[in-house]
Amino acid sequence: MDFRVIADNFSFLMLQGFFGFGDFAGGTLRLALPAIVLGFLLGLLIGLARLSNSTWLSLPAKIYVEFFRGVPLVMVIFWFWFIVPALLGRSLPEYSVALTAFVVFEAAYLAEIVRAGIQSVPHGQVEAATATGLSRTPMMRYVILPQALRNMIPALVTQFIVLLKDTSLASIIGYVDLTKAAQIVNNREIRPFELYLFIAVIYWLCSYAMSRYARRWERSPGHGAV
Amino acid sequence: MTYQFDWSVLWSGQTGTWLLQGVLITLELSGLGWLVAIALGVVSGALRTVPVAPLRWLAAAYVEFFRNVPLLVWMFFWYFGMPPLLPTGLREWLLDHGAEFWAGVCALGVYHGARFSEVIRAGIRSIPKTQLEAALSTGLTVTQAYRLILIPIALRLIVPPATNETLNLLKNSSVALTIGVAELTFQTRQIEAYTAKAFEALAAGTVIYLALCLAIAAVMARVERRVAIPGMIAQGQSGEA
Numbered sequence: 068m069d070f071r072v073i074a075d076n077f078s079f080l081m082l083q084g085f086f087g088f089g090d091f092a093g094g095t096l097r098l099a100l101p102a103i104v105l106g107f108l109l110g111l112l113i114g115l116a117r118l119s120n121s122t123w124l125s126l127p128a129k130i131y132v133e134f135f136r137g138v139p140l141v142m143v144i145f146w147f148w149f150i151v152p153a154l155l156g157r158s159l160p161e162y163s164v165a166l167t168a169f170v171v172f173e174a175a176y177l178a179e180i181v182r183a184g185i186q187s188v189p190h191g192q193v194e195a196a197t198a199t200g201l202s203r204t205p206m207m208r209y210v211i212l213p214q215a216l217r218n219m220i221p222a223l224v225t226q227f228i229v230l231l232k233d234t235s236l237a238s239i240i241g242y243v244d245l246t247k248a249a250q251i252v253n254n255r256e257i258r259p260f261e262l263y264l265f266i267a268v269i270y271w272l273c274s275y276a277m278s279r280y281a282r283r284w285e286r287s288p289g290h291g292a293v
Numbered sequence: 294m295t296y297q298f299d300w301s302v303l304w305s306g307q308t309g310t311w312l313l314q315g316v317l318i319t320l321e322l323s324g325l326g327w328l329v330a331i332a333l334g335v336v337s338g339a340l341r342t343v344p345v346a347p348l349r350w351l352a353a354a355y356v357e358f359f360r361n362v363p364l365l366v367w368m369f370f371w372y373f374g375m376p377p378l379l380p381t382g383l384r385e386w387l388l389d390h391g392a393e394f395w396a397g398v399c400a401l402g403v404y405h406g407a408r409f410s411e412v413i414r415a416g417i418r419s420i421p422k423t424q425l426e427a428a429l430s431t432g433l434t435v436t437q438a439y440r441l442i443l444i445p446i447a448l449r450l451i452v453p454p455a456t457n458e459t460l461n462l463l464k465n466s467s468v469a470l471t472i473g474v475a476e477l478t479f480q481t482r483q484i485e486a487y488t489a490k491a492f493e494a495l496a497a498g499t500v501i502y503l504a505l506c507l508a509i510a511a512v513m514a515r516v517e518r519r520v521a522i523p524g525m526i527a528q529g530q531s532g533e534a
Contacts, residue, residue, distance in 0.1 A: 137460075137506040138499050139467035141478050146499075149491035153296050232363035239365075239471055246365055259373035267362040267370060274361035 072258040073265045084248025085269065092162045093243030099231045102169040106230070107223070109170060110177025115207075117182050128178065135175035140236055144168045148240050165237035173230055180226060184219035185211060224281035228274045235270075245269060302488040303497050315480030316501060322397050322476055323466045329402025330462060334409025335448075339439050341414045352410070360407035364468050367404050372396035372472040397469035397476075405462045412454045416447035449520045456513040460506050467502075477501060 073080070079089070087094015116128035135143065147168040152158040188211050196206040238247035249262045256262070302308055333355075340352035359367070372393055376384045387395065420443060428438035470479040481498035485491045 134503070137464075137503045139464040139478065139502060141467040141470065142481075142495065142499055142502060145478070145482065146495050149485065149495060153491065228361070232361075235363035235365040236468065246363070246369070250369075253373070259369070260375070260378060263366060263370040263374045267366050270363055270366060271358060271361045275357060278361065 068261060069258065070261050070265075072252070072256050072261050076252045076256070079252065080245065080248050080265070081269075083243060084245040084266075091243035092160060093247065095231065095234050095244040095246075098162070098165055098169065098234045098237055098242070098244060099227070102166055102173060102234070103223075103227050103230055105166075105170045106173035107177050109174035111181050113174055113178035114181025114185065117178060118185060132175045132178050135172055136179075140168075140172050140233055141239065143172045144236060144240060147171075161237070161240050161242040164240060165234075165242045169230065169234070169237075173226070173233075176226055176229075177223075180219055180222045181215070183222070184215040187218045188214045221281040221285045224277055224284070228277050228281075231273060231277075232270060296492065298493065299488075299490055300493055302484065302490045302493055308484045308488065311480045311483060312477075312497060312501070315475065315477035315498075316505075318394075318474065319463070319466055319476040319505075322394065322401065322469060322474060323463045325398045326401030326405065326466065327459060327462055329398060330405035330409050330458075333402065333406025334413050335444060337406065338410040338413025338447075339417060339444055341410065342417045343435065343439070356407045356410045358407075359403055360411070362404075364400060364404045364465055365471060367400040368397065368468055368472050371399045393469070393473045396472055397466070397474045401462060401466060401469070405458065405465070408458055408461070409455070412451050412458055413444075413447055415454070416451035417443055419450060420446050446522070449522050452513060452517040452520060456510060456517070459509060459513070463505060463509065464502065 083089035083091060083093060085095050087097030113128045113131055116124040117132065119125050119128075144165065147164045151164060151167070192210055192214065193206065196210040201210065234244055235246040237244055238250065241247070243251070245266050249266045253259050253262050303312065337352040337355050340348045341356070343349060375396070376387065376392065379387070424442060424446065425438055428442045429435070433441065466476060467478040469476055470482070473479075475483075477498055481494050484494040484497075488494065
């Protein structure tokens with residue numbers, strides 16, 4: 068075992084692989100952060116559609132969620148990797164393909180979080196808002212969603228942890244994230260044990276720190292006292 | 294769009310056999326991984342609730358370390374990282390006997406074991422404390438109380454979240470293609486490479502995964518009804534990890 072390989076390649080692994088500064092359009096965080104934001108916006112729309120009274124909105128949303136929750140993420144990434152060039156007639160960079168695949172896939176899971184968050188708001192809130200004369204849209208916007216969002220935060224953090232770990236799968240289409248960066252270094256140095264253990268520790272630090280944060284938020288006084 | 298559909302690529306020539314082999318490998322990989330995961334999950338999940346602090350810490354360390362690292366990294370770690378540390382004889386034997394498959398089983402089993410552990414811990418926690426006290430007062434040791442009373446009850450309570458985890462494991466078995474296990478996604482890509490019919494190949498793989506998931510969910514729903522403990526149904530659902 069020789070951990071000097073980590074020190075020698077530290078800036079490539081971390082700056083290029085983890086943050087995405089460097090010669091490649093890569094980076095774990097550069098994929099994970101936009102993916103969670105865009106995925107949440109799409110998930111919010113799908114989650115609201117699922118709760119709609121109109122079957123024309125709720126049924127397609129339900130099918131969307133059930134479909135993507137029944138298919139492996141690897142399969143979804145390959146769909147976008149092979150189908151988008153066939154549709155557009157030209158290939159797209161790995162970053163766009165990976166980001167699209169993650170947004171579409173994660174939106175299905177985030178929609179369920181949004182739905183659960185909205186359903187966790189006590190029904191008395193709806194009645195009170197109706198009694199003050201609010202119609203459906205302002206009621207959702209000013210009364211229900213602000214409370215629902217607060218309830219969703221722990222689940223959203225957990226989903227972000229899942230997403231951060233899942234971004235390692237973007238390496239299979241050649242996107243240079245932390246995992247691919249370790250592979251690139253390993254091809255040159257042949258130090259698999261040290262390199263894969265190192266990236267395991269990096270992923271672990273991020274995930275564990277965030278899960279501690281989510282747990283503290285769940286326990287914090289005042290939470291849920293709406 | 295000028296794409297020419299040709300669904301016959303899915304059954305002409307060898308592709309039908311490839312798909313079938315892919316499904317079988319996916320089921321073998323997931324099945325063995327599932328057994329490892331359940332075994333690790335039950336042991337570590339139970340240990341996390343016992344009244345002996347060092348055992349709790351040990352189990353917590355296992356769970357927190359393994360579930361917070363991507364499965365793909367574990368695949369690489371078990372397949373590329375571990376063999377160089379093994380004795381030469383064992384390493385060569387493994388490489389001759391499908392090392393990638395066993396690395397895949399290890400990675401799936403250990404990663405999902407940590408996730409099952411959380412489900413089982415929640416199941417044991419949801420059992421009223423009086424059950425343990427009653428078991429101990431009849432003269433059972435703590436080990437016997439866990440083995441004969443608490444774990445059997447917990448396993449009956451956690452069927453819904455365990456089903457969820459089982460489906461996750463099945464879907465995650467597709468990650469094993471990265472270390473060269475010829476499972477369903479791998480065969481789908483192989484068909485795409487040989488026939489250049491990406492849409493048909495991916496559609497076949499996707500439909501098979503959906504069908505497997507639905508089938509497992511249907512079987513587990515029956516199991517859930519059979520093993521449900523009357524009056525305790527609602528508690529089983531609280532074990533979502």
